[in-house]
Amino acid sequence: MRKHMPMIRVQLDSDRNTARQVVRLHQAGGIHYDSRDAARAEVWRRGHTPAAEPVFVGITNGQPVRLVYDVEVHLGTTHR
Known part of the structure; x- marks a missing residue:
């Protein structure tokens, strides 16, 4: 069984056209x-x-x- 990893929510500045493109790709199963x-x-x-x-x-x-993206991260590892 896989343990749940901590999640970080990331928000990236965009423009309306790119945002619409990302949503359309996501809805169509693309990336x-x-x-x-x-x-x-x-x-x-x-x-x-x-x-x-x-x-x-x-x-x-x-x-x-x-x-807006959610990204699972490894617990206890930081690189600063």
């Missing part, structure tokens, strides 16, 4: 690789080691619009 890679890089930047691929959660309604 927007640039934003997924950016979410992973943000987790590393925060000093954590990703334990799995970032999962697209949705977008915010604010300005600027943000892409």
Whole structure:
């Protein structure tokens, strides 16, 4: 049985057109690789080691619009 890993929520600034594209890809079962890679890089930047691929959660309604990803991280590992 797999243990649940801690999760970090990442919000990435975007624009409306890109956000719509990411949502359409997600709904069609696809992946927007640039934003997924950016979410992973943000987790590393925060000093954590990703334990799995970032999962697209949705977008915010604010300005600027943000892409929201959840990323599982390894417990107790930080790189600062």
